[in-house]
Each structure stands twice: as structure tokens, then as C-alpha cells.
Amino acid sequence: MSLIKLSKKKPATSSDSKSQSVRLHAVYSPDGNEYRGEWKDKKKHGKGIQVFKKSGAIYDGEWEHGKPDGFGTYSVLLPGTKQHVIKYRGLWTKGKKHGNGTFYYDNSSFYEGEWNENNRSGWGEMHYESGDIYEGEWENDKRHGQGALQFVDGNWYEGFWRDGKKNGAGKFYHSDKGQLYEGVWEDGNAKCGTMSDFKRDEARTPTKHPIPELHLVDGEMVLREAQSPYLDQC
Missing domain, CATH: 2.20.110 (Histone H3 K4-specific methyltransferase SET7/9 N-terminal domain)
Incomplete structure (x- = not known):
């Protein structure tokens, strides 16, 4: 069960709707993952940062109903270091790369253009x-x-x-x-x-x-x- 720590924020009044309220939380999962950001209806919703304990990767951006949705940046941890490099920066839909975005394969190759459910689809430019x-x-x-x-x-x-x-x-x-x-x-x-x-x-x-x-x-x-x-x- 996740442990949730509420940020210092004025409590909701009785007139607030629970389904519409958005609050900031720090969430620590049993697997070691950490999320800091906005929360709605017991799901990540709004802007937030997810740190993946096992891989060290970080997603920083918009969320909707618990999944990356909107604009966000996904960064990975370089092996043997504490340095992160951007892997993808762009639009997401339901946790997948969707819309315009840039994906970096390595230091010299990258794709900039349209995506459809994690696949390069539409118009784009690939540097090999x-x-x-x-x-x-x-x-x-x-x-x-x-x-x-x-x-x-x-x-x-x-x-x-x-x-x-x-x-x-x-x-x-x-x-x-x-x-x-x-x-x-x-x-x-x-x-x-x-x-x-x-x-x-x-x-x-x-x-x-x-x-x-x-x-x-x-x-x-x-x-x-x-x-x-x-x-x-x-």
C-alpha cells in the first residue's frame, strides 16, 4: 500500500467536489518508485514528477488519470553515474508517445516529428x-x-x-x-x-x-x- 504525504496546503472546504479537487502529494510505492505532484480521484493527475527506483528514469510532465498525458520529458540515468539525459521530450497520450516530440537514440541520432502510440508515424525528420x-x-x-x-x-x-x-x-x-x-x-x-x-x-x-x-x-x-x-x- 502506498504511503501518501500531503503537502502543506489549505484544506478543502465542504463545498469542494472530491471528483474535481486536485491536491499536491508525495507518494512512495512499495517498489521504491516516487511521485511528487498533483493528484485527483486517487490517481496522478495534473503536473508531477515520477522517479522509477529500479531504472533510475524520471518522467517530468503532465498526467491524466494516472498516466503521462500532455507534454512531458522522459529522462534516463547513465550507467555508473548520477547523471540523467533526456530520452524523449514531447506529447503523450495515455502513457504513450503520441503527437509531436523528439526522441534521442544516442548522442548522434535522434528523431523529431510526429508519433502515434510510441511509433514514428506522420511527418518527421530522422538523423542517423x-x-x-x-x-x-x-x-x-x-x-x-x-x-x-x-x-x-x-x-x-x-x-x-x-x-x-x-x-x-x-x-x-x-x-x-x-x-x-x-x-x-x-x-x-x-x-x-x-x-x-x-x-x-x-x-x-x-x-x-x-x-x-x-x-x-x-x-x-x-x-x-x-x-x-x-x-x-x-
Whole structure:
């Protein structure tokens, strides 16, 4: 059974409604967890700080009916130290990351954007440990929809994604070679498209010869016919 210590606060009058009253409490659970903050109807409700004894983690923010709900910050304890670092800062709903927020995976990688029940979903920007940056749509914690991935070497892809892989129409800019691939992708692989020169004079390692122009009666029609089997699956 939790021990509750009331803060020094003017007691409620007889006209106060118990279901509407909010009071400050310090609550110590048998498992060692500690909560200091507002309380309503025997549940954490309002603003408060929860310290988790076992992990040393801290949640500092808004609560509703006993769960983090609203804006809050979740911090973890660095192993072997007494120092806390922020893991997530943003919106919560019923104890889960939901809405806009920033999650820090480590010192060099983080995600800033929309969440849906603890999953990256909606629009967001992911900075990877490698230095690559993705900005675009997400679904169920995977790149899904339209977005652009900028690689640390200067190359980048912009187009459509499905389940974390390039799928559908997209463009891949080979800035190191001065070429551009524009076409259709399936499960991360380029299937059908065109390759053309793109800023060859600015490329670090340009191709030896420029790509020659093709002279077809109806080049667009030929390309559409070649791409149609893959587009139908997207």
C-alpha cells in the first residue's frame, strides 16, 4: 500500500467536489518508485514528477488519470553515474508517445516529428548515427509515403517509400558522379528508369564520358510501357 504525504496546503472546504479537487502529494510505492505532484480521484493527475527506483528514469510532465498525458520529458540515468539525459521530450497520450516530440537514440541520432502510440508515424525528420538524414512520412515506425534521404556522402534520394524501402516513383541523385536516375523502385531496388547527367562539372568523381542523348520517336511512351508493371504494384 502506498504511503501518501500531503503537502502543506489549505484544506478543502465542504463545498469542494472530491471528483474535481486536485491536491499536491508525495507518494512512495512499495517498489521504491516516487511521485511528487498533483493528484485527483486517487490517481496522478495534473503536473508531477515520477522517479522509477529500479531504472533510475524520471518522467517530468503532465498526467491524466494516472498516466503521462500532455507534454512531458522522459529522462534516463547513465550507467555508473548520477547523471540523467533526456530520452524523449514531447506529447503523450495515455502513457504513450503520441503527437509531436523528439526522441534521442544516442548522442548522434535522434528523431523529431510526429508519433502515434510510441511509433514514428506522420511527418518527421530522422538523423542517423551515420550522418544520413531522412525527412518525410512515416508509418508504424518505418519510412512510408513520400520523403527524401540525404546521404552523408552527398548523394540523395527523393520519392516514395513503403515499409522502410524505396517503392514507386523516385529520383536518386548521384552527386559524386554527376548523374541522376529517375524511375521506378521496388523493395529498395531500381527497376526501370532513365539515367541522365546532373551537374557533372560539380561532381567529385564524374564519369569519363557524358551520357549520350537517345533519339526515339516517342521515348516517353516506351518508358511508360516499361514502368507500368512496377507502378501497378505500388
